[in-house]
Amino acid sequence: MAQNALPDWQEMQQQLMKGWMEAARGAGVGDSMEAWQRLIAGNNAGNDAVEKLVGGAKQFAEFMQGVLGQMGGSASDNFSPAAIRKAVEQGFATLAPAGNPVLDALRSLNHEGAKGFESLFAEWQKQVTPAKHEFQTLFSLPAFGYARESQERAQALVLAVANYQEQNNRYNALMLKASRLGLDRFESKLAERSEPGREIGSLRALYDVYIDAAEEGYAEVALSDEFREIYGAMVNAQMRVRQLVQADVERQAAAFGMPGRSELDTVHQRLHELRRRVAALEEGAPRSATAERASSAKTSTPDKSAATSPASKGPAKAKAQAKPAAKAAAQSVKRSK
Amino acid sequence: MGPLKLDPKTVLDEAARYSQKLTQGSQVLRHLDDVHYGATDKEAVYREDKLVLYRFKGDQAPRNKTPILIVYALVNRPFMTDLQADRSLVRNLLAQGEDVYLIDWGYPDAADRYLSLDDYINGYIRRCVDVVAGRHGLKAINILGICQGGAFSICFASIYPEKVKNLITMVTPVDFHTPDNMLSHWTQAMDIDLFVDTLGNVPGDLMNWCYLTLKPFRLNHQKYVGLVDILDDKAELENFLRMEKWIFDSPNQAGQAFREFIKDFYQGNKLIEGGLSIGDKAVNPKRITMPVLNIYAEQDHLVPPTASIPLKNIVGTKDYTVLAFKGGHIGIYVSGRAQREVAPTIHQWLSARA
Structure with missing residues (x-):
């Protein structure tokens, strides 16, 4: 069977690639998706929904391509759970720069309109990095004299940044552990599906099994005592960096006569x-302001503007x-x- | 035998269908109108700061003389309860003959940083309850608290039991220290004072990020892969986009209230452990002697059932009813099952206690 299936799979692989490439006018899968994005976007360029759609489609296409690419030379009946796991693992090693699906999943949240700890830190680091280089030479020197306070602040900032990087590294290591656990679960689930009648009949179904497994691996780590400690330490470390940067910005603003936070x-x-x-x-007033506000509030307004419009008038009105x-x-x- | 039963032709067909859906979807996406939520007509009956108290207008006059005040969470917008015409708890309650009010908290900004739980519960909620009760010439009204708003409602009903005729809680966390509560787990080692002192108000985007990281693969990848399935269906696509709009429309959280909520509820678990005070008023749930209906969702990943079920053990009422809904934290408002089950259950339960 394997001998007979081999040419079919190779042919299918070629046809699939051809299809992707045609769609992308000669480019690979990733470029193909960008071609689709251009096609879909039209006058919706920059539309968040389109970006998410294309992001999801691209990920699935890469998953299909990655798995098929790794398995191109074998018959599906002979794919063992371990072989499929290896194919997905290798596929992700190519697709995700860090080879860490969990970290990749978390990082990709940052361009979804959400601003996670990591992206916040990246922004602050732009401000901090020049200062870091400047102060690193002063880092080990005792502070004294006229500039003692500013030197101490700079040292505190360097220490805080270093601590955050350390905590972030611990967090990333934990996410790698979650990735491995997810792949272990994936292999186990595939073994369960090896029973006759329970086999997986489509790439989409395979992808769904992978997602279930990845979530289980992540949840096991995310509910551990180790995660709780490291997550807290990472958040706290980042807040200390941010607080020190804020204070520095405030001092600089004050020098220009601007009010600070x-x-x-x-x-x-x-x-x-x-x-x-x-x-x-007011509680003791004969006719409370509450009653006055209630009697004067009868105006219908649309949803978001309803919430924001009175906001600007709220304090003055109150x-x-x-x-x-x-x-x-x-x-x-x-x-x- | 291995776990895969893939036939080259069917795999190729699958890839081709996927491509085709994407291409067809490009046409649908180009012709989509902007989506909105908040389907039911309503009038503002009270305003204070950024808060607006709405009364919804039904097609018929309310039959139940005691109105319901919906107290929603501070996170996300309250219009999940009225997402669209065919997915609306509000509309279904109106159709059952209920009179429905809702507090819209608005979007806090830096000037609201020092709003505390005392301001929200003993201030805003109490005044809204008084306004609603006053409009109907009643001393007590029905309160429907949702999620964090449910926790607020428990506090309110404990402090002012005379103002609450019936208490309904939906997907409401009570025990914050159950082992499956991931959000709570993550907050335990956080220095909340440092967090709030640094951020001021807690950005809505950061809240969203935390929620997405509860299930990063499902919520950030699989969901959008699944989107391709409905890409050629304009109505389904609009439903999807409407939900997305709601999910990511997250107000910032007033810093002081966030600080107190995390410390007292998530970290201190004071609804269970005791010792909770809102402002200078002690919260004793045993004072909740009015009828209580607790509705939780069996597949809720934000407020696990184990977090909600213990409400029964802390309240003083002898009239306690529970509804285990087969669905999740959002499905309890928007699923087909929710349209059939939730509002009728609430209405029947209230009618028996009118």
Whole structure:
């Protein structure tokens, strides 16, 4: 059977490649998908839905191509679970630069409109890197004299960055472990499907089994005590870097006479406390501001604009409404004295 | 025998069909209109800061005299309950004869950084409840709390039991320390003070990223591979895009409220362990003596059933009902089964306690 199947698979592989290549006018799978993206996008260029669609399609096409490419010379009946696992593993080693499907899955989230820890860090690192080079020579020297404080801050930043990189490396290593576990699960699931009547009959079904296995491997790691500790350490380390960078930016802004985050926070906090006190006073007012707001709110508005439009007016309106109530409450308090 | 039963011709056909779907989909995608959610007509009856309290308008006058106030989570937008005309908990409740109100929290910005759980629960929710009750001349109304909003509702009903006639909780976490709660697991070693002090408000994008990393392969890859299956179906594609729009429309989280919620609920598990206070008011769930309906989803990966089920053990009511819905955290609002089961169950349960 294997002898007979060999030419068929090779022919199929060639036809598949030909199809992809024709679609891409001579390019490989990845370029083929970009050709599709251009075709689909049309006047929707930059559309997030199109990017996700093409991203998903590209991944599946690469999966198909990777598996078939690795198995091109054998008959499907003879593919053992270990051989299929190896094919997927090798396929991913080519497709994902790090050869780590979990890390690849997590990284690819960053261009989905979400901004993960990793992408945030990459942005800050652009700011930090020049400083890092500049301060590395000072790193081991004791701080003293007129520039002592700035040198200490620079050293703290370098240390924080180094710590974050260390925690990030630990996290990446754990993700590699999750990848391996996922492939172990994949092989086990394939073994289960070797029973007559339970075989996998399509590449899509094979892909779905792979996804199930990958999620199980990831979940096992993500629910471990080790992950909890490393994840927390990574997040905390990144927050320390970010906090130090913020402080530095604020100092630079202050030099140009610009208000910084701390100043705004102080104002917001004081305003918040003031509003809470006014609200408490309103509770005792004869006709509360709440009732006034309820009676004047009957205007229908569309969804997002409904939520954002009053937002801009909210504080001013609340302030205006709070005035008479607060005044009445204050008078009431005054009278009771 | 091996696990694969692949025939070269069928594999080639599969690849060809996939290509064909993508190509056909290009035409459909070009002619799609922008999608919106929030299908049911509504009027704003109260505004405060960024909050808007809506009352939904049904095709018929409400038959149940006690209205329902939906208290949604601060994460994501509350219009999952009214995603589209044929997938709407709100519309189904209206059709059953219920009178439905909903709190839209809006989009907090930097000026809202210091909003605390005290502000949300003893402030906003209490005032919204008073407004709804006042409009109907009632002392108590029905509250339907969803997810984090369910946890808020439990706190509210504990502090102000006299204002709640019936309490309904949907996909609501109560025990945050169950072994299958991945989100909770991840927060345990985080320095939340450092986190909030650094970020101020917690960005919605960061929240989304965390949710996606709960199931990175399924939510970031498989879902979009599956999208190709419906690419030539305009209606299905619009449904998909509408859901995507909702998923990624995530407000930032007010820093102080986030800090308190993670520390007291996720890390401290105080609904179970006790010792929870909102502002200066102690939360004692044993004071929840009104009827309680707890609805959880059996395949919920965000709020596992084990996190929701223990509500029964902490409340003081003798009238406790539970509904185990066969679906997930989102399916409980948008699936076909949800349209058939959830609103009628709520209506029948409320009618028996009118």
